[in-house]
Amino acid sequence: MPKRNIIGIGGSAGALQAVCEFLSGFRPECDSVVLLVIHRTAESSRLLDILQRCTPLQVREPVDDEALAPGHIYIAPADQHLLLGDDHLHLRRGPRENNFRPSIDPLFRSLAVFAGARANGVILSGYLDDGSAGLRAIASAGGSTFVQDPRDSLTPDMPRAAISAIGEPDMIADAKGLGDHLSKIVAEEAPESKEVPENVKLELLISGLERASMKTEEKLGELSPYNCPDCNGVLWQIEDGPILRFRCHTGHAYTHAALSQRQDEMLEKTLYDSLRAHREKAQLLRQLSEREPDKSDRWLKRASEYEEDAELLEDVILRQNTPA
The missing domain is CATH 3.40.50.180 (Methylesterase CheB, C-terminal domain)
Known part of the structure; x- marks a missing residue:
């Protein structure tokens, strides 16, 4: 045995x-x-x-x-x-x-x-x-x-x-x-195994990149309103007893806690990208104001607007990084 x-x-x-x-x-x-x-x-x-x-x-x-x-x-x-x-x-x-x-x-x-x-x-x-x-x-x-x-x-x-x-x-x-x-x-004889649920077998295949597809995911759960933060594909919602899980058709999988963590990371990246873009835009407009004196007021006004928006983004980022 x-x-x-x-x-x-x-x-x-x-x-x-x-x-x-x-x-x-x-x-x-x-x-x-x-x-x-x-x-x-x-x-x-x-x-x-x-x-x-x-x-x-x-x-x-x-x-x-x-x-x-x-x-x-x-x-x-x-x-x-x-x-x-x-x-x-x-x-x-x-x-x-x-x-x-x-x-x-x-x-x-x-x-x-x-x-x-x-x-x-x-x-x-x-x-x-x-x-x-x-x-x-x-x-x-x-x-x-x-x-x-x-x-x-x-x-x-x-x-x-x-x-x-x-x-x-x-x-x-x-x-x-x-x-x-x-x-x-570990030296004891094992009891008789139970029949493994089909969804467990299916998810194992997905982990090995053997059977991930949109039709496969439909067998595991219901379509959710969320996108996969790693590949931007749609996520299917899986009710696994007390655990709420998600999986996309390329195979990325998350518990609700892991999905929330990954969304936080992607949101922070998006905010920093936006902050960088606003600062660069303001700097470019100020450079233009020096090279085009006849349009200087226009460029400086727009530069100030981008700088104000950048300050708002800084406030949002600081709030995101403040522990709840």
């Missing part, structure tokens, strides 16, 4: 310390496979070295189509989604989800589809709510769900969101407590 030895871990801000505490209870002979997504950039190259000092298990970044090996921890490389396949791993530069690549949700959906009840999904410290929808997918396939206690998290947003999404995870504890518990149950 297959064992409950497939572990997926997701975290963001504050998760590195939590991962080290989680892994501290695993022994060298442990035959579990750990798949890890931490929101990271290409500059975070020391991540493997740091984690290897925390555990006797072998830590590595996989290559595409690499076969799973017991006793290994596979870390999602920067700018690539890490996905589980049928006893092997995929790396895909699919669309960003919740403003990240790698993202936790695609990994967890792949665990739901290919590991079923063997899968253990773990959410650790981090901002916003990436991983919550994926954790629901694991639960829907008969897998187990584990969440770091928000009181133990340096950044409690993701654990709180995961608890809200699941309702009652299989376990809520500090990072070390979760790791100690999982290091014991």
Whole structure:
């Protein structure tokens, strides 16, 4: 019988310390496979070295189509989604989800589809709510769900969101407590898996850029009045239990919190672009007033109007950057 030895871990801000505490209870002979997504950039190259000092298990970044090996921890490389396949791993530069690549949700959906009840999904410290929808997918396939206690998290947003999404995870504890518990149950036989919902399978394909299209999105939800902030395509609204999510037909996906954050970023960029344009226009008009004395009053009047508008834009930007 297959064992409950497939572990997926997701975290963001504050998760590195939590991962080290989680892994501290695993022994060298442990035959579990750990798949890890931490929101990271290409500059975070020391991540493997740091984690290897925390555990006797072998830590590595996989290559595409690499076969799973017991006793290994596979870390999602920067700018690539890490996905589980049928006893092997995929790396895909699919669309960003919740403003990240790698993202936790695609990994967890792949665990739901290919590991079923063997899968253990773990959410650790981090901002916003990436991983919550994926954790629901694991639960829907008969897998187990584990969440770091928000009181133990340096950044409690993701654990709180995961608890809200699941309702009652299989376990809520500090990072070390979760790791100690999982290091014991990975040797147990897995229960029978449940049938994976079709929407979970479909979204997994989209994450790998295999089946993103307008017809596909229509199967997932209703057309929304919003545009995708990354590609300007229309967004479909997906009701996922307590989670409100959005996805465009090229595959970008957001929870409502991630969409709001991305809209804030795009709005700020638009405001700064407009501020720059107004200042440049005012400067050009003042230059014209010097070169065309007969029209100087006209150009100076218009320059003053652009400068006044620029001051209004500065006020708007300052309000945008003021914490609520």
